[in-house]
Amino acid sequence: MANGLQNWVLMVTAQTPTNIAVIKYWGKRDETLILPVNDSISVTLDPEHLCTTTTVAVSPSFENDRMWLNGKEISLSGGRFQNCLREIRCRANSVDDEDKGIHIKKEDWDRLHVHIASYNNFPTAAGLASSAAGFACLVFSLAKLMNLKEDQGALSAIARQGSGSACRSLYGGFVKWVMGNDDNGSDSIAVQLANEAHWDDLVIIIAVVSSQQKETSSTTGMRESVETSALLHHRAQEVVPKRILQMEEAIRTHDFPSFARLTCADSNQFHAVCLDTCPPIFYMNDTSHRIISYVEKWNRSAGTPQVAYTFDAGPNAVLIARNREVASLMLQRLLFYFPPPPATELTSYVLGDKSILKDAGLEMRKDVEALSPPPETKDNIPSQKYAGDVSYFICTRPGRGPVLLADESQALLHPETGLPK
Amino acid sequence: MANGLQNWVLMVTAQTPTNIAVIKYWGKRDETLILPVNDSISVTLDPEHLCTTTTVAVSPSFENDRMWLNGKEISLSGGRFQNCLREIRCRANSVDDEDKGIHIKKEDWDRLHVHIASYNNFPTAAGLASSAAGFACLVFSLAKLMNLKEDQGALSAIARQGSGSACRSLYGGFVKWVMGNDDNGSDSIAVQLANEAHWDDLVIIIAVVSSQQKETSSTTGMRESVETSALLHHRAQEVVPKRILQMEEAIRTHDFPSFARLTCADSNQFHAVCLDTCPPIFYMNDTSHRIISYVEKWNRSAGTPQVAYTFDAGPNAVLIARNREVASLMLQRLLFYFPPPPATELTSYVLGDKSILKDAGLEMRKDVEALSPPPETKDNIPSQKYAGDVSYFICTRPGRGPVLLADESQALLHPETGLPK
Structure with missing residues (x-):
């Protein structure tokens, strides 16, 4: 792993929108997997006005998984965080960053810890679906960091296990969360009905x-x-x-x-x-x-x-x-x-x-x-x-789905320490 | 009729309670007959605190059917008043009051007009089921005046045509309004489940x-x-x-x-x-x-x-x-x-x-x-x-059903003019 150097930090920053359901999700048939009792449909809101930005970082120097929300450290011990982290880790692939000289093998991910920093550009407590944007952003950014090959639908099924409505924030525009039939939840995923340009009068x-x-x-x-x-x-x-x-x-x-x-x-x-x-x-x-x-x-x-x-x-x-x-x-x-x-x-x-x-x-x-x-x-x-x-x-207005922010100046974690800026 | 004298007034005064549904009536299957989509159950409230008092009078000197509510004349032209008056008139029987020398034949009722005065001992506009008590009292007192032989159940079916929940005010205690099956509404009546003494802790x-x-x-x-x-x-x-x-x-x-x-x-x-x-x-x-x-x-x-x-x-x-x-x-x-x-x-x-x-x-x-x-x-x-x-x-508290007030001093109409006191 990583050429014996222990001080590198690899980071990904993403931005993910909130969404508002127009056909509502209310009721689970499985509490742990978060499987709903009916399909729902949402409109994704423009991330310019309402979004979560999340930076995820990995480094051999990290001793634990840690998370900061709006600058304050929060516990990752909750079942929903753990479910998302586990589902992503078990799908992680090798990463080779030649420029930085970083090489992570698939099996290394089980031993590496992550730091996560998340920021809402709107008041968290105002009841504006912050957990939907938050879990969607967590899953999307970790999936990029850990080089997952899964498509957005499969990622939506992971985000769903953090917060049901989070699965709908994996797409822009108009999104359906299909309730699915499988007991394991694999077919309870979000699909895009139309992108944000489809009905841009709204x-x-x-x-x-x-x-x-x-x-x-x-x-x-x-x-x-x-x-x-x-x-x-x-x-x-x-x-x-x-x-x-x-x-x-x-x-x-x-x-x-x-x-x-x-x-x-x-x-x-x-x-x-x-x-x-x-x-x-x-x-x-x-x-x-x-x-x-x-x-x-x-x-x-x-x-x-x-x-x-x-x-x-x-x-x-x-x-x-x-x-x-x-x-x-x-x-x-x-x-x-x-x-x-x-x-x-x-x-x-x-x-x-x-x-x-x-x-x-x-x-x-x-x-x-x-x-x-x-x-x-x-x-x-x-x-x-x-x-x-x-x-x-x-x-x-209706807005786009998650995007990566390539500009490292937008990262919420320090590129050398992996701690909040 | 009435020995040729035209200046007699025959009066009846009754007091009828309001009721509060504990299984609710909401929705009609027939708007005109007021037939509900489900059974309902109510508790009758003590008339000492919430009731309607109604005096009904008949006299050959009355030129029209007239009604006063809380001292103010109101129109009787509404379909619901007319339905109740028609249903009661067609069941009227002869009345002989030897003391007053009044003799009304069954067929006279079609030509005689009534005066009705009604008073709520609680604010009418406060949303306290004033129409339930009001129509129940109207029907009960007119039925006594016109010497109807029908039982309370049959009277409740008439009161129902004034205001659905009025049928439940024909009894004290705990009352069920049976939705019934007949298209003509004859079996959509109130029945008493238990009188007010049955559960007097409440x-x-x-x-x-x-x-x-x-x-x-x-x-x-x-x-x-x-x-x-x-x-x-x-x-x-x-x-x-x-x-x-x-x-x-x-x-x-x-x-x-x-x-x-x-x-x-x-x-x-x-x-x-x-x-x-x-x-x-x-x-x-x-x-x-x-x-x-x-x-x-x-x-x-x-x-x-x-x-x-x-x-x-x-x-x-x-x-x-x-x-x-x-x-x-x-x-x-x-x-x-x-x-x-x-x-x-x-x-x-x-x-x-x-x-x-x-x-x-x-x-x-x-x-x-x-x-x-x-x-x-x-x-x-x-x-x-x-x-x-x-x-x-x-x-x-739970209270009794309708009663006649024999004391003429409690009448709301003047015994000689038949106009509000």
């Missing part, structure tokens, strides 16, 4: 909703739903299979009305199953409900859906607008109802693709204050405003 | 929750659920029939743990079906969710259910405590989290059976302020309080 606005509630983790919630909801099995067996076919067709044909109706209905049904769980699980709060009501009212008044909404295991709204023009109208509505709190500048309240703000004619706080009530609200009912109920908005 | 506390939301009417909501929810039919056909049998058994055997589990699960499933409706219907708000969380946490910490919760088509919580001791502990918890707003006296914040307040050691505002956090809350999390989120509480 614009996505995320409302990060303020919440004091302690939320039920999705792992716990799912288990309790499978054990106690009388509706979950009916959903998984009778409802979702039809919706999957309809959603695939809607995406294939750019049929926004069908896409929106299915997205909203499936989000609502997922939350209905949570409510049907014992004890019941509430992820949406009054602010989430208000956002749904505004969108429903607008869609009805427009005669055809303009915006789809979907909510994961938390109160944040993910709003998918049919195009940029609709997105700027949506942003006007959102800022009318949820203006920035007094001391907050607009530019730190609307994050991501700020060009939507400009399209909406909103460059300063006074532009927000001058907004009229949306035309679909009845004039005789004064519109109540809810400053403070949304923490911030993120404007984004 | 104590009921209603939290009337403040809300700014305009709620979807239950008529509209039900129709939209039947048309769009993929889960409603599964609930009606597969889930509810089993729960009905289990609930009947729990009531028969005073099995509070089963009663509570079924009550909570069925309330949550009803709201899950509302959420699965397109557009989704939200009846519960953050306050409702908080009350559920407090009860669930307490029940879990106690090891066995102490309190059941159920919510109708609105945010109000109906809490059923296993006995008076638990009810006073419940009231302590509720007042700890939802203390009366600054200017509100305790006696106008806790209504109904105020003896529960005394049992709980809460006689003045300062007693509420001195309450400690419930032992099941973790000490390291400061308990947030939500003054203003509950409008008031009503303490009550």
Whole structure:
């Protein structure tokens, strides 16, 4: 191994997107392998605005596997990390880096330790699928480091064992997680339905909703739903299979009305199953409900859906607008109802693709204050405003899958020590 | 008719309770006859705290059918009023009141008009099943006035055509509304499972929750659920029939743990079906969710259910405590989290059976302020309080069915003019 030198460090840095499910994953048929009770479909979000960057490094000088998340060391002892590491190690191949004079034989990987540093470009605790992007990035970057020959589908099956929805972050655009049939999970993989260029009209606005509630983790919630909801099995067996076919067709044909109706209905049904769980699980709060009501009212008044909404295991709204023009109208509505709190500048309240703000004619706080009530609200009912109920908005779009970052300056680990920079 | 005198007025006054469903009615198979998609079971609430009083009068001097609700004249032209009036009139019999010298022949009823005055001893708009008590009282009192020979079951089938859940208010105690099979609805009637004395340990506390939301009417909501929810039919056909049998058994055997589990699960499933409706219907708000969380946490910490919760088509919580001791502990918890707003006296914040307040050691505002956090809350999390989120509480219990009020001083119509007093 490595010419007897013990001080080399070999590194790979990758960037992986988050994703938002439009047909939801809720319920496992196998808790350890993370095998779902139904197929799901997601849209990958542009990593420019929401992504995880991970650097993985190997060196004979490393004494243990170690990991840092957003600069803080975290334990790798959890079963899900261990499952991913084991599955990748057993598929590792020899690596020869002539430039650096590094030669790792297949069998060396069992004795070598890795360092992992991961960074989210968005708040980890905000309920924005950080574990999906995180495990996808971990698996993707380790697979590159260890020279795996497996295709993205096989890698998605490994990422799935870290966090179910992570498998869908191995591709850009529109992705289906096929539930599969095998007991060993080998056919429970993600497949790309269409890449991000296929339907590039879509614009996505995320409302990060303020919440004091302690939320039920999705792992716990799912288990309790499978054990106690009388509706979950009916959903998984009778409802979702039809919706999957309809959603695939809607995406294939750019049929926004069908896409929106299915997205909203499936989000609502997922939350209905949570409510049907014992004890019941509430992820949406009054602010989430208000956002749904505004969108429903607008869609009805427009005669055809303009915006789809979907909510994961938390109160944040993910709003998918049919195009940029609709997105700027949506942003006007959102800022009318949820203006920035007094001391907050607009530019730190609307994050991501700020060009939507400009399209909406909103460059300063006074532009927000001058907004009229949306035309679909009845004039005789004064519109109540809810400053403070949304923490911030993120404007984004469907985006690409994982990429390697070749520029070593973007690495999160020091190229000589293998420790966080 | 009536010896040629035209100035007599014949009156009947009755009092009818509200009821709260513990296995919910949600969805009609026939909109006009109001035939449900599943059986339901309710507890009748003590009319001392929540009831409708109705006086019906007939006189040859009346020129039209007229009705006053809480002193204000309302239209009787609605189909539901007309259906009830028609069904009762066609079953009317002759009446002979020798004392007053009044003789009405069966066929006279078609030409005679009625005056109806109705009064709720609780706020009509608070979402406390006022239409159930109202239609039950209308039908019960008219049936007495017009000397119907039909039994309570047959009367319940008439009240059902006014408001579905009204049929269950024709009995006290524990009542089942049998969905029936006939297309004409003749077998869709209420039956009494047990009277109010059967399980008189139970104590009921209603939290009337403040809300700014305009709620979807239950008529509209039900129709939209039947048309769009993929889960409603599964609930009606597969889930509810089993729960009905289990609930009947729990009531028969005073099995509070089963009663509570079924009550909570069925309330949550009803709201899950509302959420699965397109557009989704939200009846519960953050306050409702908080009350559920407090009860669930307490029940879990106690090891066995102490309190059941159920919510109708609105945010109000109906809490059923296993006995008076638990009810006073419940009231302590509720007042700890939802203390009366600054200017509100305790006696106008806790209504109904105020003896529960005394049992709980809460006689003045300062007693509420001195309450400690419930032992099941973790000490390291400061308990947030939500003054203003509950409008008031009503303490009550299972109660009796409709009764006639013989004392004419309790009539709502003037005995000579037949107009509201």
